[in-house]
Amino acid sequence: MEAIILQVLNGLDKGSAYALIALGLTLIFGTLGVVNFAHGALFMIGAFCAVTLQRLLSLSHEVVDETQKDFLGNPLKVDVPYLYDWLGADAGQAVINWSVPLAILFSIPIMVLIGISMERGLIKHFYKRPHADQILVTFGLAIVLQEIIKAFYGANPIPTPAPPAFTGSFDFGALIGLENIIYPYWRLIYFCFSMFVIAGVFAFLQFTTFGMVVRAGMADRETVGMLGINIDKRFTIMFAIAACVAGLAGVMYTPINSPNYHMGMDFLVLSFVVVVVGGMGSLPGAVLAGFLLGILESFASMAQVIDLLPGINQIIIYLVAIVILLTRPRGLLGRKGVMED
Amino acid sequence: MSKSDFTRRNVMAAGAAGLATPTLFTGATWAASHAGFTNAPEGDTVTLGFNVPQSGPYADEGADELRAYELAVEHLNGGGDGGMIPTFSSKTLEGNGILGKKVEFVTGDTQTKSDAARASAKSMIEKDGAIMITGGSSSGVAVAVQALCQEAGIIFMAGLTHSNDTTGKDRKANGFRHFFNSYMSGAALAPILAANYGTDRKAYHLTADYNWGYTTEEAVRTSTEAVGWETVNTVLTPLTQTDFSSYIAPVLQTDADVLVLNHYGGNMVNSLTNAVQFGLRDKLVNGKNFEIVVPLYSRLMARGAGANVKGIFGSTNWHWSLPDEGSQAFTRSFGTKYGFPPSQAAHTCYVQTLLYADAVNRAGSFNPCAVGEALKDFEFDGLGNGPTLYRGDDHQCFKDVLVVRGKENPTSEFDLLEIVEITPVAQVTYPPDHPQFGGAAASLGSCNPGA
Numbered sequence: 001m002e003a004i005i006l007q008v009l010n011g012l013d014k015g016s017a018y019a020l021i022a023l024g025l026t027l028i029f030g031t032l033g034v035v036n037f038a039h040g041a042l043f044m045i046g047a048f049c050a051v052t053l054q055r056l057l058s059l060s061h062e063v064v065d066e067t068q069k070d071f072l073g074n075p076l077k078v079d080v081p082y083l084y085d086w087l088g089a090d091a092g093q094a095v096i097n098w099s100v101p102l103a104i105l106f107s108i109p110i111m112v113l114i115g116i117s118m119e120r121g122l123i124k125h126f127y128k129r130p131h132a133d134q135i136l137v138t139f140g141l142a143i144v145l146q147e148i149i150k151a152f153y154g155a156n157p158i159p160t161p162a163p164p165a166f167t168g169s170f171d172f173g174a175l176i177g178l179e180n181i182i183y184p185y186w187r188l189i190y191f192c193f194s195m196f197v198i199a200g201v202f203a204f205l206q207f208t209t210f211g212m213v214v215r216a217g218m219a220d221r222e223t224v225g226m227l228g229i230n231i232d233k234r235f236t237i238m239f240a241i242a243a244c245v246a247g248l249a250g251v252m253y254t255p256i257n258s259p260n261y262h263m264g265m266d267f268l269v270l271s272f273v274v275v276v277v278g279g280m281g282s283l284p285g286a287v288l289a290g291f292l293l294g295i296l297e298s299f300a301s302m303a304q305v306i307d308l309l310p311g312i313n314q315i316i317i318y319l320v321a322i323v324i325l326l327t328r329p330r331g332l333l334g335r336k337g338v339m340e341d
Numbered sequence: 342m343s344k345s346d347f348t349r350r351n352v353m354a355a356g357a358a359g360l361a362t363p364t365l366f367t368g369a370t371w372a373a374s375h376a377g378f379t380n381a382p383e384g385d386t387v388t389l390g391f392n393v394p395q396s397g398p399y400a401d402e403g404a405d406e407l408r409a410y411e412l413a414v415e416h417l418n419g420g421g422d423g424g425m426i427p428t429f430s431s432k433t434l435e436g437n438g439i440l441g442k443k444v445e446f447v448t449g450d451t452q453t454k455s456d457a458a459r460a461s462a463k464s465m466i467e468k469d470g471a472i473m474i475t476g477g478s479s480s481g482v483a484v485a486v487q488a489l490c491q492e493a494g495i496i497f498m499a500g501l502t503h504s505n506d507t508t509g510k511d512r513k514a515n516g517f518r519h520f521f522n523s524y525m526s527g528a529a530l531a532p533i534l535a536a537n538y539g540t541d542r543k544a545y546h547l548t549a550d551y552n553w554g555y556t557t558e559e560a561v562r563t564s565t566e567a568v569g570w571e572t573v574n575t576v577l578t579p580l581t582q583t584d585f586s587s588y589i590a591p592v593l594q595t596d597a598d599v600l601v602l603n604h605y606g607g608n609m610v611n612s613l614t615n616a617v618q619f620g621l622r623d624k625l626v627n628g629k630n631f632e633i634v635v636p637l638y639s640r641l642m643a644r645g646a647g648a649n650v651k652g653i654f655g656s657t658n659w660h661w662s663l664p665d666e667g668s669q670a671f672t673r674s675f676g677t678k679y680g681f682p683p684s685q686a687a688h689t690c691y692v693q694t695l696l697y698a699d700a701v702n703r704a705g706s707f708n709p710c711a712v713g714e715a716l717k718d719f720e721f722d723g724l725g726n727g728p729t730l731y732r733g734d735d736h737q738c739f740k741d742v743l744v745v746r747g748k749e750n751p752t753s754e755f756d757l758l759e760i761v762e763i764t765p766v767a768q769v770t771y772p773p774d775h776p777q778f779g780g781a782a783a784s785l786g787s788c789n790p791g792a
Contacts, residue, residue: 155400159647169620301587
């Protein structure tokens, strides 16, 4: 019982990341009709916004400590962050420790800017091109973006810890009278955060005039255009919002796994599977499939399951995708006519 | 080859007596010839091929290897402060290149993929005329490139490769490894783990699902069981896994009190981070503190795990803080040139280049078979690991092994590990036909000089 509860929890936080990325992918596909293979790179850029803010907050000047030696036997040069000078050591360190939550605010304008630049500068030239062209150009863009990040930050993972207040684990077992169900605080926060973002996106589309126009545009772009509404401008904003969702998912993911330049690619393929399983163009489908596949992946990683079906942990997502596509070719919540022309 | 009555020595002897193969020749015979082998140097230069990961997840480690190679070339050609050349026990290196020829180099990008590594090595051999290939940051790459060099008639001086197989079941006559291996890690770690955590422990292994992971798990499991530990479970994790939470959580449901992470690189960073997040190190199981072990440490990778490495035991081939003259000379030379201390990958690559150059000088020829003869059973000192033997039976270096622990109060981003013990070479030595190294069936084969 304990193992099952733990794996459901694991699946929820893993599914949160899949759902957030898949949500952005579906928004872009649903509005612009573009298959964006650079979406994983946006997740990665978001994570590196957190790294960048951490570095900015940690900007230091050197102080020579005569009592210690460096690796060459010279007096040790100790980096002292400017924040220590300005706020005092304790307050300065506290601000640095909170760099990941602060990066949420830092990343939003950056991701919006990147989203708009990407859409206006590149993607819009491929609206009327075949999906294969879109995939090639966005995949190429993803490689360029990750190589740029690698050039600046190196190939190794960079530790970006959560604030000390959230580094422990929550004892679920104590709540429900079971043993050994402990779960990291930050993963719970990640799950709650993703639910908040998902709810925000749905509410925006459902309850605002802007969202109504976008939904109308998704259903029939030409008619909306003939009504005198500049749907292209709204779709550009939707691209920026999708970039922002991916970026925020990346920012909040950094304490879970140290970010590296390749992390976007690690999520990209799985996120596309999530989109296809959920149903191309279906926002609820993307979210549902994200959590479903996250939980299934977690269960398939259990030692008892691997003992029974060796290697199942490596193929479960693709296996489920095949079964769902065979039984429901449009995915779980896919609509007729999407990517079928 | 059958396992029954044949030993490698018997087969070699029979082959030498009955067949007209290159094994008929002795080192002296080979040395007499300066042609008749692949890429025999002409003119006053010789080209070495440095095959390192310049892209992909190990690119930073590859960059450090390349720095070390460039430093080695500089020192071989008489530049800089000479690094380890003055401390090296063999005195054939005089700063005038190799056999009087100025050393030049070409580089290839392994991408940490076997096929890409073979392609880049092949290109350096065929297009650039490299006489020797060296480098790499993965055992899969090392085994693949070593096999290629064997076929091409080129010496392969392995870089960072830790799997038993490189000088075990996949050993080759043209291949040489200075770096230590999984068996040595297990043999060095087990007594320290027993001394610090006791002999009544239950271990749970998470193992990267590829060649290196298998040999490391086998080595650590065998050696820890020999000191009384019980292995509760072993689980293979996909190499591409990034979030290990679903593998870590089940550990909580067992009575294991030690988690062994047979992971390297990004896998190690993520699995260790996840294990610490799940509070494993704060748990009390069977009345003991839960412990985590990382059999192979890399300082470059440990940086990615940040504070999570504190207090965690592992092993390493070399560390810049070693006090011996050779280590200090190399650290000073590297640190002065680049501004930070060298990694263990940089060290092994630098040493391999010097060892190759010295072997050529001693053999008096670039002929791979002459060089191989010079390296076989070569004993040396002054290169950072104490007295070392390049064993002729499997072309594996035998030297002391370092057991390290994540430092509690690092003074810099380079000061992450502290040396707990220098395990003497006798404790990590094994017979060439050890079962973990392919048993009696493992063979170097014959040296191949190529063209």
